[in-house]
Amino acid sequence: MPASSLHTGQPRPASASRQLSRPLVAGIVTALVGFTSSFAVVLAGLRAVGATQEQAASGLLALTLAFGLGVLWLSWRSRLPVxxxxxxxxxxxxxxxGVPDGGWPAAVGAFLIAGVLIALTGLIPALGKLMAKIPTALAQAMLAGVLLSLCLAPFKALGTAPLLVAPVILCWLVMMKLAPRWSVPAALLVALAVIGIYIVVNGVDIPVNRLLPGLQWTTPAFTPTTVAGIALPLFIVTMASQNIPGVAVLKSFGYTVPWRQSMLVTGAGTALGAPFGGHAINLAALSAALAAGEEAGEDRGRRWIAAFTSGLAYLMLAAFSAALVTVVAAAPPGLLEAVAGLALLGTLASAIASALAIAEERMGASVTFLIAASGLSFAGIGAAFWALAAGILVRWVLKNREPQK
Structure with missing residues (x-):
């Protein structure tokens, strides 16, 4: 056998296999981390605005299907790791x-309006420019205020049920040291183990029919208070904390997000998923780096395969949505909130840092944060709207005050 053939036989297929396996693995990791690290937050949010267990399970399924299919379409069409x-x-x-006036149907109506607004940012450039005029410090302060009560939950639960919550927090802390990316998924696994033990010890009955995924329709209702108190804040926080950072993350890896297509897909996906309980989908921010970075392979032109694979993995994870909701519903009080709070600690820290980064913005940001954290409700409209309105007012007054002589 010629010596040259020894160098043209095996190495190439092995190299090609490695080039394909890396984006495939990165895509699966992206889906696992993205789903397990925050689904507890989604359930807590849907239940808080009036969803029943079945409606929350439907919402989780609708969301996962919507963005799973959206990822497949965007990554395939653009050949980018979107x-x-x-x-x-x-x-x-x-x-x-909290539950709005009009109950769960009114919340669903607000989700649908948020989806329409997201889609319009892709169709109407002026709307995107208007969004850009909202001060980042105030938007992040509003988010931080909203997150505060959830992030306090693990430590409040530690005082009421230390034997149940302590293992979850300890696991999270250890994994933050060893493998930060997997800290929340690992804490979730420990929480599920705790729930399993709790179910067995207390003889909790779990209906088998609730383990199967299914979509449940809710006819949307529209009220002025939910438009101002849920739809607008949901639109603003999704754009400011997810879509805009998502664009920045991909740009840091040298990719330009197809903005118009992305907004149309996420807006339409949100609107279509709303009647089934889905609140909003958007560009990924934190998990985006897993599919766009070097972990998805050295060939930047093939990293879209990681995104496409994550879309397939999300569709498979959707099959477990109802089972997760059913198991979590049997959890002892405070455990789900504890996992959700741990998942949001990093987001809270980033939001506070961004809100207070500029000295001139700190007073307006502080007012926004405090009102959002207070839970203020006035005229049927929640704290997020009033926090942003008050922050803008304080910022305007202080920006236009006459200098002291």
Whole structure:
């Protein structure tokens, strides 16, 4: 055998296999981390605005199907590692809002309006420019205020049920040291183990029919208070905390997001999923780096395969949505909220840092944060709207005050 053939036989297929396996693995990891690290937040948000267990399960399924299919379409068409996710900050906003006037149907109507607004940012450039005029410090302060009560939940639960919550927090802390990316998924696994033990010890009955996924229709209702108190804050926090950072993350890896297509897909996906309980989908921010970075392979032109694979993985994870909701519903009080709070600690820290980064913006941001955290409700409209309105007012007054002589 000629010596040259020894160098042209095996190495090439092995190299090709490695080039394909890396984006495939990266895509699966993206889906696992994206789903397990924040689904507890989504459930907490949907239940807080009036969803029953079945409606929350339907919402989780609708969201996962919507952004899973959206990722497949966007990544295939653009050949870019574009990934989508549900709006975790939006779910946190819902968790601090409470049941609106009109109940769950009114919340669903607000989700639909938020979806329309997201789609319009892709169709009407002026709307995107208007969004850009909202001060980042105030938007992040509003988000931080909304997150505060959820992030306090693990430590409040530690005082009421230390034997149940302590293992979850300890696991999270250890994994933050060893493998930060997997800290929340690992904490979730420990929480599920705790729930399993709790179910067995207390003889909790779990209906088998609730383990199967299914979509449940809710006819949307529209009220002025939910438009102002849920739809607009949900739109703002999703754009400011997910879509805009998602564009920045991909840009940092040298990719330009197809903005118009992405907004149309996420807006339409949100609107279509709303009657089934889905609150909002958007460009992925944190998990986007997993599919766009070097972990998805050295060949930047093939990293779209990681995003496409994550879309397939999300569709498979959707099959477990009802089972997760059913198991979590049997959890002891405070455990789900504890996992959700741990999942949001990093987001809270980033939001506070961004809100207070500029000295001139700190007073307006502080007022926004405090009102959002207070849970203020006036005229049927929740704290998020009033927080942003008050922050803009304070910022305007202080920006236009006459200098002291």
């Amino acid at each position: 990934t989508l996710a549900w709006s975790t900050p939006g779910a946190a906003l819902l968790a601090g809002t």
